[in-house]
Amino acid sequence: MKIIALDIGGTAIKYAYFDGDDLIFDDVRPSEASLGGDKVLENIISIITEIGNQHSYDTIGISTAGQVDSINGTIVYANDNIPNYTGMELKKILEDKFKVPVSVENDVNAAAIGEAIYGAGKGENDFLCLTYGTGIGGAIFLNQKLYKGAQGVAAEMGHMMIHPGGLPCGCGSFGCYEQYASTTALIRTAKAHSPEFYNGKAIFSAFDHDSKDAKRLIDQWVKEISYGLVNLIYIFNPSLIVLGGGIMTQPYIINKLNQIIKESTMPSFHGVRVTLASLGNLAGVYGMKAITSKEYQEK
CATH class of the missing domain: 3.30.420.40 (ATPase, nucleotide binding domain)
Structure with a gap:
């Protein structure tokens, strides 16, 4: 399975591309979170688009700051670190845009899953x-x-x-x-x-x-x-x-x-x-790899 995984924080977006168990590459760029949820979404879409222009992918995993409804992939609550992020339907927006399954999880939950499975x-x-x-x-x-x-x-x-x-x-x-x-x-x-x-x-x-x-x-x-x-x-x-x-x-x-x-x-x-x-700063993206590849399942 080929996976694009992103980890959105108040300061940076860390992202990675996995082909099966192999981490092919990872990088980081500013999240610009202080500019609000719409800007963060714009940056998410830009990163996925750039990766997708060079590599095929089967699924997308998003680890993000804020309280997350992981079933529906929505942001339940985000504080002023990311203004106007509360209520954003990340899963629906990204699935409509990229036509592949999308998983969304709270960033620290994702990091804990990464550490539990691999770290x-x-x-x-x-x-x-x-x-x-x-x-x-x-x-x-x-x-x-x-x-x-x-x-x-x-x-x-x-x-x-x-x-x-x-x-x-x-x-x-x-x-x-x-x-x-x-x-x-x-x-x-x-x-x-x-x-x-x-x-x-x-x-x-x-x-x-x-x-x-x-x-x-x-x-x-x-x-x-x-x-x-x-x-x-x-x-x-x-x-x-x-x-x-x-x-x-x-x-x-x-x-x-x-x-x-x-x-x-x-x-x-x-x-x-x-x-x-x-796993250091890559714990979140590894957590999303585990979730999207079904190596970790809640039930």
Whole structure:
């Protein structure tokens, strides 16, 4: 089966072309999500068209930010990271346009499926998956299946209330986890301290050059990450937590988190392992490969 898979985020669209089990190529381009859902759709169509002009394909898989009705392939809800995206009927629009079957799934669910079938979660019955970037997304794997909840939108871990009455969030609440523990939150806090900390690479570059300010900012941010993870550990008692997002490739983060979590939980919960998503930024497209090729099925 020949598959085009896309992973739409608040910053970038990652895309790949698979021929059977072989990844033929992958690439990335800006999503331009701040310009709204119509612009994102325009970019999706452009990428698929460009690939289709060079390669035949049997199906399309779309991993996307936002709450997704994966049966109907619609966006149930998207916050201001992608304005006017809520309600978009992605599956119908793309099937009408390209005349092949289209599957649509939430981006972190897709990443968790990718990790479960091909990556760090392979062979695990139960694990949690979180991605840290523009916001924070989550997925729950129980008995080798995604847990989606009553309305199909479970695991909005980025909107756990960690600091009641705290910073306003795009969801309309205050003190949400992603306002303190996302990559966006780290950069916002660091830039307020010094304009030299203008992105994640700059912050960690300063850290690598023994900047005490960078270390203090990173340590506080990692502590914020741990608050959410400790709560999840006490609720789910998982054997494994898989963390994704480009910033998580920094070895210091995973090592520090494992240390803090061990110090912050009861001994009976010390069996949990926190590890990096082994598929990296391609976890979402691999998840859509698994879904579209039926290597993963919900039922």
